[in-house]
Each structure stands twice: as structure tokens, then as C-alpha cells.
Amino acid sequence: MVEEKExxxxxxxxxxxxxxxxxxxxxxxxxxxxxxxVLRRIxxxxxxxLSYRAACHMAVCGSCSMIINGEPRLACKxxxxxxxxxxxxxxxxPMGYFETERDLIPDIDEFYDRMHRVKPRLYADDEVLKxxxxxxxxxxxxxxxxxxxxxxxxxxxxxACPSVRIDExxxxxxxxxxxxxxLADSRDTIRDERINILMxxxxxCTSCYMCYEVCPRDIEPVIAIKKTKAYVNDFKKDTPVxxxxxxxxxxxxxxxxxxxxxxxxxxxxxxxxxxEAMRDMKYMFEEGKxxxxxxxxNNVKRIDEIKKIMEE
Ligand code: SF4
Ligand code: SF4
Ligand code: FES
Numbered sequence: 001m002v003e004e005k006e007x008x009x010x011x012x013x014x015x016x017x018x019x020x021x022x023x024x025x026x027x028x029x030x031x032x033x034x035x036x037x038v039l040r041r042i043x044x045x046x047x048x049x050l051s052y053r054a055a056c057h058m059a060v061c062g063s064c065s066m067i068i069n070g071e072p073r074l075a076c077k078x079x080x081x082x083x084x085x086x087x088x089x090x091x092x093x094p095m096g097y098f099e100t101e102r103d104l105i106p107d108i109d110e111f112y113d114r115m116h117r118v119k120p121r122l123y124a125d126d127e128v129l130k131x132x133x134x135x136x137x138x139x140x141x142x143x144x145x146x147x148x149x150x151x152x153x154x155x156x157x158x159x160a161c162p163s164v165r166i167d168e169x170x171x172x173x174x175x176x177x178x179x180x181x182x183l184a185d186s187r188d189t190i191r192d193e194r195i196n197i198l199m200x201x202x203x204x205c206t207s208c209y210m211c212y213e214v215c216p217r218d219i220e221p222v223i224a225i226k227k228t229k230a231y232v233n234d235f236k237k238d239t240p241v242x243x244x245x246x247x248x249x250x251x252x253x254x255x256x257x258x259x260x261x262x263x264x265x266x267x268x269x270x271x272x273x274x275x276e277a278m279r280d281m282k283y284m285f286e287e288g289k290x291x292x293x294x295x296x297x298n299n300v301k302r303i304d305e306i307k308k309i310m311e312e
Pocket of ligand 1: 157
């Protein structure tokens with residue numbers, strides 16, 4: 001017999017007519033009970049009005065994203081007793097960033113819009129579409145895109161991303177993971193168009209790694225963004241962001257070739273220019289951080305070997 005425990009589930013309920021309120025429910029669970037099962041029991045046994053999404057119950061459909069005890073998670077991939085706090089309580093809130101439709105259901109139209117902006121499908125060659133030719137990926141090519149193809153469109157990374165909140169021109173982590181999945185696909189025919197769609201946006205990511213932390217499928221969208229940035233010299237329609245990006249890219253290469261490492265202070269100066277650097281130095285002075293801009297930074301030993309690698 002598997003031992004059962006009673007937990008208290010506090011749910012933020014919301015409807016357009018009644019606004020927001022918190023409601024508590026007692027549920028008996030054991031160590032195998034998923035949070036989607038907890039929600040099912042509450043809805044069928046206690047509160048038929050409770051609204052939430054869940055379909056597969058196995059981390060495949062991406063529909064049960066929500067905030068569970070403060071963490072962005074899939075409810076079906078979360079066991080009630082693993083997440084319950086010391087008081088045996090679990091709080092459930094809808095995913096952050098998105099508007100709430102009702103209770104735990106976010107309005108994810110905006111998320112789908114972002115995903116579709118990156119043309120999330122393979123654009124194959126005409127000969128392939130006619131059935132005259134079958135392109136094969138090498139195992140190495142397939143390995144490059146495999147991870148990013150596993151996205152289940154759950155939206156958790158977007159809900160946790162700070163750049164999405166402040167920059168409407170940033171496509172967001174999931175769209176970038178999907179965009180890179182096709183950019184790196186050797187069978188795709190719209191490479192230049194993809195670079196045009198993705199490049200300016202990629203350089204708006206702040207590399208905070210929140211998307212990496214919260215993704216339930218370990219997609220690592222920030223890595224897709226970093227890989228996309230590496231195509232910057234193939235991007236011909238420069239924007240203010242990508243002009244800066246190219247300067248940054250050149251400055252990184254120069255810094256490694258000259259010193260064997262990335263010297264942040266010279267990197268900043270070469271990327272943003274003297275006027276911007278002076279403005280930020282004033283800010284650093286006010287915050288007591290100016291000393292870091294002038295901290296001594298030794299070159300690495302055996303620099304010749306690094307120069308040789310850079311030439312290669
Ligand atoms: S690493 Fe970039 S995409 Fe990921 S959460 Fe941070 S800003 Fe957003
Ligand atoms: S990248 Fe991960 S967190 Fe983001 S939508 Fe895809 S599966 Fe969800
Ligand atoms: S119910 Fe499908 S991912 Fe959770």
C-alpha cells in the first residue's frame with residue numbers, strides 16, 4: 001500500500017467577470033501523484049468551475065504550463081509531494097507574462113504568433129516536393145538540430161524571459177530555438193530569409209539563461225541564440241543592433257588573438273565607442289564599480305599557441 005498524505009492546494013482563480021481570488025482545496029496524494037492529477041481530482045470532486053489545460057499528462061503536448069510554488073513548470077511533470085513545501089502546501093498560478101484567460105489558462109495567441117514569425121517548418125527543394133529527390137542529413141547535421149526540434153511549445157521559457165518583457169522586437173527563446181532548428185537544417189532552402197528574420201532579434205537576448213533553467217525538455221534556447229549569432233557576418237541588412245554585434249564579434253576575435261582571452265574593458269570600448277563608454281563610466285563611478293574597468297588583466301601564457309589556433 002502506497003502511503004498517502006493530504007496536501008493543501010491554493011489556486012489563483014480568475015475570470016473576466018469576477019476578477020482574481022485565491023481558493024484552497026485539500027487533496028490526498030501519494031508519491032506518484034502528478035499535479036495534473038491533483039487538478040483533475042479538484043475539478044471532478046470539488047470545483048467543476050476550475051479551468052486549466054492538460055492533454056497528454058506526459059510532458060509532450062506542452063499545454064499544462066503554470067507557476068507551481070513560484071517556479072515555471074509543467075504540471076504533469078511535477079509530482080505533488082516533490083513540490084509541496086514544509087507545510088504540505090502547493091500554490092498554483094497561471095504562467096507569467098501572458099494575459100490570463102481564466103484560472104490557470106493563459107492566452108497564448110501572442111506566443112504562437114512569435115513562433116509562426118520564424119517560419120517553423122522545412123522549406124524543401126522543388127525537386128524534393130515533386131518526389132524526384134530525397135535529401136539525407138548526415139548524423140552530424142541531425143545531431144546539430146535534434147535538441148532544438150524537441151520543443152513542445154509550452155511557452156515556459158517565454159514566460160520567464162526578461163528580454164521578451166522589455167523588447168517587443170525580440171522574438172523570444174522558443175521562437176529562436178525553432179528558428180535555429182531550421183536555419184541549421186541542411187535540407188532547408190530559405191537560409192538567407194531565416195538569417196534576416198532571426199539576426200537582429202538574436203542580439204537582443206541578454207544571455208541570462210532563464211530559458212535554459214526553466215525548459216522542461218532541456219532545449220537550451222539560449223544556445224540556439226548563441227549559435228544563430230555566429231551567422232552575423234552572413235546578415236547583409238544591417239540594423240543598429242547588428243552593426244554593434246559585428247563590432248562586438250570582431251572585438252572578441254581581436255581580444256582572443258592578442259591576449260588569449262576576452263578583455264571585457266577593451267571589448268566594451270570597441271563595441272560601443274568612446275561616447276557610450278564615457279556615459280557608462282560615469283554610471284559605474286556612481287555605483288562604485290569603476291575599479292573593475294581598470295583591474296589588471298594579465299595575458300595568458302603560451303599566447304603563440306592561441307594565435308596559431310585563431311589563424312586556423
Ligand atoms: S537567455 Fe536570452 S532568451 Fe533566454 S531567458 Fe535570457 S534573455 Fe531570454
Ligand atoms: S524551448 Fe522549452 S520551455 Fe521553451 S517552449 Fe520549447 S519546450 Fe517550452
Ligand atoms: S499535459 Fe501535456 S505537457 Fe503536461
